[in-house]
Amino acid sequence: MTELVLLLLLGGIGPVLLAEALLARYEVLVYAAGWRTPTIARPTGALPARGADPDRPPDAYLVYLDGIGKRRFHDTRDGGRLVKSLIAGAPELRVLGQVQPYSPLALPLADRPVWSWLRRHIGLVLFLHNVMQTFVAADRRYRPLYNRAVGSQIATELRLAGYQPDSGIPVVMLSYSGGAQVATGAVDELWSQLRCPIWLITLGGFHNGANDISRAQHLDRLTSAGDRIERVGTWLFPQRWRLFRGSGWNRADREGKITEHRLDPATHVGPRSYISPEARLPDGRSHLDRTADTVIALIRERLSATAETDGPLP
Template identity: 30%
Template sequence: MTAYLWYGAALLGVIILAFALVAPFEALKWWSRDIDLTLPDSPQLDELENEDEHQCYVVYLTGIGGSGESLARREFGFLDRVKERAPGAVIITDVFPFSVTNNPLTGERTLAWFWAAMHKARLKAKSIFFEFWIGARNVCQVAVCSDPRYGPIYNLGIAKEVYQALLNHGYDPRQRKPIYLVGYSGGGQVALGAACYLTRLMSKVTVITVGGVFSSIPGLLLADRVHCLVGSRDRTVWLGPLLFPGRWPISPRSAWNKAKRRGKVSIVNMGPMIHSGKGDYFTRSVTLENGKTYADHTADVVADIINGER
């Protein structure tokens, strides 16, 4: 029995190693073979509709559990709440943050059948076993995003996809309307990565991380502001300060410590929220002491930032 467990663990280790080894190649292949930064021209000024209605653009980047097919219901619920509180915001959800070409796991890729099976199985069985594979694959992409060798390429691809999505939703760079990148969990890292390039636009770019796990990345300095929403019972969020030396206090010249000194970063205590599951940032069935649900509180905080009240 013990021997089988060892074999199982070894097999798991080999598979995870294989994931990690091939992780950078999607971004590298895009860069070296398929790169195409051609973007559609900005719309004519007289073609613009609802110019005053759209006051800002909010791009939501999901966490490592995402397969790119669709967001979870609780995430849609949260975004609906944000929209209610900030009606002038255009909410954009069609960027999959763990693919440099915005290709969902079930899209055109060799292992699409495997990811589709995992995605279906996890919806049915609600087992961590099926969640694990998608999570492990996406964690590797977060590592690519934070790696100084691959990150610049990966982040460029994501920034391009975000920019494309913004244009698709009526964004006009000439109007300089503010952009908010909201990243949940590992999506926070990707949001900061995309900010490295999107800040080249004339719009104000603000990053909001919800339980964000991220490294010390130049996007922290380049973004107008970075708001980190952190639950007091969220243990996962501490992986960032633990794993990335740039977030340690002994690296005073890192982007994170510089951004903190310049007052660009604000940490928002969200109360006793956890990272994922019942009691996380999007939960509707658990309330704070004041009777507000966790989902409402998170939406309030995000909307306050968007409405300029924070």
């Protein structure tokens, strides 16, 4: 009986996986062919950024790249709790949460008519779509195109939020889960267009380690022993293995550009995740509070170090 159920399950999901594997490449190929150009079109009344006073330069711009649950202009699948906590705790930052990391054409998945129907009837398909997009972004055949498309999208969003190229104001890319694949890939294009100091913070980062992050000044890796999904990524992708010394990840590690910070006992998703407002630590804070506090502390520490040295961080 168990074998029958398994076969039926695979029979139902198999065609969906195959279809998604083909459709996930569609946007990046359309972008490469020039048939459509990315369009930044947000809902009426939505601001290009929130947080610091738009009439004066912020201490830093923070771009949040959500995990594979991202499918709208809204900040996150969790209702934007993390972004709201960051804005409340660090009013000196200008925060962008609307970037579409799983769409080279900058199209929110949930706003497309077909996907809206699927969301109501077969929610799993939306999940699989973004999973497949993550693997397309990691595929060496499509990675350069994907990186350029999303990097350009982020640069455009930053300009709309008031960023001036060559201003020297840091851009922090905070990424959750599969967003780390997009964030590490966007570094070169972002540098090329804005020539800005770039800092990376990954939260349970799921990425293949192949992207060159030499233009980034530092990467802070927030992880946990309870995060099985991130651990699978370190096993799944050879470029994350120490054996592959020439990968972008391992070169950055040897140069001292990667610092690990533990957020035990948080899990990747679920009621004890990094962004859970219910799970509590011994000091009384929620996991969400600790994650926001950690991100803010890291940014302020680097801002302070930059001000003291009056130059780029190593």
